[in-house]
Amino acid sequence: MRRALVVLAMLLLMAPPVASYSVPERGVVYQVMVDRFYDGNQSNNRPFYDPSRTNYRLYWGGDLEGLTEKLDYIKSLGVSMIWVSPLNDNVNGIVSGSAPYHGYWTRDYRRIDEHFGTWVDFKRLVEEARKRGICIVVDYVPNHSNPASDGEFGALYDNGTEVTDYFRDAKNASVNPITGIRENVYHHNGNIFVWSGIQLKYANLYGLADFNQLNPWVDSYLTEGARLFIDNGACGLRIDAVKHMELGWLESFYLRLYSGGPLFIYGEYYSPSVQKSDDLYEFYRYSNVSPLLNIPIRADIVRTFGFIGSLETLSRELEGYYSRFVYPNKQLNFLDSHDLIRFLNGARREDALERFHMALALTMTLPGIPVIYYGDESYLVSKDGAGDPYNRPMMVFNNTTKASYIIRTLAELRKTNDALAFGDFRTLHANYSVWAFERTFGTHKLLVVMNKGPSRSLVLDLDWPDGVYRDALGNATIKVQDGKTTVELPRNGFYVFHLEREQEKPLIGSLTPYAVKPGQRILIAGDGFGSSGKVIIGGVEAKVLSWNSTEILVEVPRVKTREAWLNVVVETNGKVSNAARLRYYSGNEIPALVAVNASLVNVSRVNLWIKGNISELAEPRPLLRSSTGYYFTVVPLPNGTAFSVELYEGPYWGELKPLGVKLYGKAAGVVVLSDEPPRVEGKPSSEIPTNGAPPGEGTTPYAVVGALLVILGLAVVWRKRA
Numbered sequence: 101m102r103r104a105l106v107v108l109a110m111l112l113l114m115a116p117p118v119a120s121y122s123v124p125e126r127g128v129v130y131q132v133m134v135d136r137f138y139d140g141n142q143s144n145n146r147p148f149y150d151p152s153r154t155n156y157r158l159y160w161g162g163d164l165e166g167l168t169e170k171l172d173y174i175k176s177l178g179v180s181m182i183w184v185s186p187l188n189d190n191v192n193g194i195v196s197g198s199a200p201y202h203g204y205w206t207r208d209y210r211r212i213d214e215h216f217g218t219w220v221d222f223k224r225l226v227e228e229a230r231k232r233g234i235c236i237v238v239d240y241v242p243n244h245s246n247p248a249s250d251g252e253f254g255a256l257y258d259n260g261t262e263v264t265d266y267f268r269d270a271k272n273a274s275v276n277p278i279t280g281i282r283e284n285v286y287h288h289n290g291n292i293f294v295w296s297g298i299q300l301k302y303a304n305l306y307g308l309a310d311f312n313q314l315n316p317w318v319d320s321y322l323t324e325g326a327r328l329f330i331d332n333g334a335c336g337l338r339i340d341a342v343k344h345m346e347l348g349w350l351e352s353f354y355l356r357l358y359s360g361g362p363l364f365i366y367g368e369y370y371s372p373s374v375q376k377s378d379d380l381y382e383f384y385r386y387s388n389v390s391p392l393l394n395i396p397i398r399a400d401i402v403r404t405f406g407f408i409g410s411l412e413t414l415s416r417e418l419e420g421y422y423s424r425f426v427y428p429n430k431q432l433n434f435l436d437s438h439d440l441i442r443f444l445n446g447a448r449r450e451d452a453l454e455r456f457h458m459a460l461a462l463t464m465t466l467p468g469i470p471v472i473y474y475g476d477e478s479y480l481v482s483k484d485g486a487g488d489p490y491n492r493p494m495m496v497f498n499n500t501t502k503a504s505y506i507i508r509t510l511a512e513l514r515k516t517n518d519a520l521a522f523g524d525f526r527t528l529h530a531n532y533s534v535w536a537f538e539r540t541f542g543t544h545k546l547l548v549v550m551n552k553g554p555s556r557s558l559v560l561d562l563d564w565p566d567g568v569y570r571d572a573l574g575n576a577t578i579k580v581q582d583g584k585t586t587v588e589l590p591r592n593g594f595y596v597f598h599l600e601r602e603q604e605k606p607l608i609g610s611l612t613p614y615a616v617k618p619g620q621r622i623l624i625a626g627d628g629f630g631s632s633g634k635v636i637i638g639g640v641e642a643k644v645l646s647w648n649s650t651e652i653l654v655e656v657p658r659v660k661t662r663e664a665w666l667n668v669v670v671e672t673n674g675k676v677s678n679a680a681r682l683r684y685y686s687g688n689e690i691p692a693l694v695a696v697n698a699s700l701v702n703v704s705r706v707n708l709w710i711k712g713n714i715s716e717l718a719e720p721r722p723l724l725r726s727s728t729g730y731y732f733t734v735v736p737l738p739n740g741t742a743f744s745v746e747l748y749e750g751p752y753w754g755e756l757k758p759l760g761v762k763l764y765g766k767a768a769g770v771v772v773l774s775d776e777p778p779r780v781e782g783k784p785s786s787e788i789p790t791n792g793a794p795p796g797e798g799t800t801p802y803a804v805v806g807a808l809l810v811i812l813g814l815a816v817v818w819r820k821r822a
């Protein structure tokens with residue numbers, strides 16, 4: 101018996117560790133600017149190196165070897181993912197007084213920059229990190245390469261072989277008859293000066309050579325470049341400047357990357373405010389496809405803690421903001437970053453440090469995955485300035501501060517309390533200086549209470565079992581009796597009370613990723629899953645690849661649907677979970693330029709949208725108006741599939757009105773929609789079963805007759821008007 105137990109114990113020790121970091125919401129991200137972290141190899145520092153580390157625009161020596169050396173330090177903070185600044189080979193030159201020490205001026209998407217190391221160094225970083233329960237997320241920049249009119253002038257290489265540069269590319273560029281964009285490998289449309297519409301996506305961002313992702317060579321070059329990091333062990337990507345690329349291209353890019361297994365891909369969509377704007381609408385649309393950094397709320401958090409502002413206003417604003425996401429818990433919260441002024445470099449208050457601790461703890465307890473910017477734990481600031489590049493000083497290592505304690509403690513709590521990872525978000529009390537909110541995931545609960553004003557006590561209604569609860573960050577306790585508690589709050593106090601009990605029924609907290617096509621693997625995370633059961637996706641049983649009480653890996657089945665979102669349900673021991681939502685694509689997607697000839701639209705200068713009869717088109721997509729007489733967008737379409745769309749008109753955030761115009765197309769690289777169903781072998785194409793169309797629907801003679809009648813009707817109306 102004893103022998104058997106010893107063997108069992110040995111087997112358990114030998115078994116690969118269950119990677120806690122595979123569920124992003126249960127983890128914390130640590131953001132590192134590689135050049136500014138740690139110099140592990142002095143032989144790669146030149147050229148453009150400043151050994152005195154006084155010129156913030158030159159290289160300071162940090163590299164992959166240095167980062168690997170410091171993994172134990174990073175692990176001591178309890179974090180589980182490291183987001184590294186872009187690693188690809190950057191231009192060799194100074195542009196506007198700056199070297200590309202930051203990594204955002206790529207010249208070769210197949211190589212690692214010589215200042216940072218080699219693919220061997222990258223693999224070693226991944227392996228050493230993995231041993232410590234940490235995975236690597238790489239910043240990747242598919243919107244643009246490098247400055248178009250300085251430095252290397254947009255020079256682009258494919259593993260060392262020169263492909264083009266911005267001027268050479270311009271010589272062979274031509275005007276796309278649909279978008280009106282001059283294009284080749286790059287777009288040739290000048291710099292962005294109107295921050296909306298076509299320019300936002302098809303002109304150069306700050307003079308950076310803007311990629312034409314619809315060029316098939318560019319598409320596969322950028323996809324293969326991203327895949328290199330994944331094949332070498334990265335668990336995710338942070339995608340730069342997603343606002344400046346077509347969502348439809350990003351969707352097909354992500355789906356291709358996901359085909360190797362679950363990945364954590366998140367985007368940087370720069371939208372700095374929670375005010376309803378076209379931008380914010382687009383921000384949410386992008387977040388339905390992949391998580392985003394919570395940029396819109398950051399400024400108000402910093403203002404409220406670092407300067408002045410009401411916690412009540414902030415609480416209302418944050419509740420509104422989070423309520424609009426399908427997956428609020430998978431978006432990413434941050435306080436500081438390489439683009440913004442560090443909190444402690446900006447706040448001018450005597451109690452700035454205490455306020456920083458509060459804001460940091462808030463960032464780690466709100467819905468969403470926390471991102472800690474390197475040096476926040478050691479109060480890193482610059483004496484020389486505040487914004488970019490002074491928010492990127494050389495790292496100071498100190499993991500014994502109160503900030504380190506907050507980060508470590510809340511990172512550890514996040515691994516065991518699923519209310520932090522997956523919980524909802526409800527304000528219990530808020531006024532100018534006091535805020536109490538509760539987060540609940542089944543039987544896991546969290547009560548966060550803070551006070552930035554004079555000491556006071558606060559009585560709260562709290563639906564927790566009678567008992568005494570301790571603050572995770574200190575020694576404060578609360579006693580709950582008959583659904584009531586009193587919290588004693590000193591000035592600048594911040595408490596995190598928590599409760600974990602065994603979950604009574606299966607509960608899904610998240611899907612990774614939440615955008616999928618058939619055959620793709622997704623990780624279902626939650627609790628109470630038992631040791632076996634069934635997973636039903638859109639009514640179809642999914643193939644289970646692995647199963648434990650908190651994580652299930654499944655393969656997404658093919659589902660006959662026209663919907664954008666499917667329900668995912670776990671069944672175990674006769675109990676059925678909540679329904680999680682999965683953004684479904686029917687498979688074999690290609691990024692298609694879909695266009696409507698403006699002459700088919702009977703209204704001039706409208707905000708036009710399309711909505712169609714396949715999953716990819718089930719949610720309305722806004723169209724851009726070109727200078728050449730078309731409305732267009734990019735849609736990830738199932739190659740070769742026939743489909744139809746209806747036209748709608750209306751503003752962002754407003755009601756969309758159907759225009760009563762139905763158009764048809766068949767998925768290909770370019771689809772100009774027609775008002776007649778395409779005919780195949782003498783039959784209207786609506787008789788071809790649409791990929792994903794429910795059986796019978798859309799294929800019945802009635803539907804065909806109906807469509808013909810609509811067209812006939814329209815023709816009569818138009819003729820009458822004419």
Ligand code: NOJ
Nearest residue numbers: 204241340341368438439
């Ligand atoms: C956003 C990045 O965060 C920023 O640092 C960079 O300069 C721009 N995108 C352009 O790549």
Ligand code: CA
Nearest residue numbers: 141142161163
């Ligand atoms: Ca170095």
Ligand code: CA
Nearest residue numbers: 301302310344
């Ligand atoms: Ca672009």
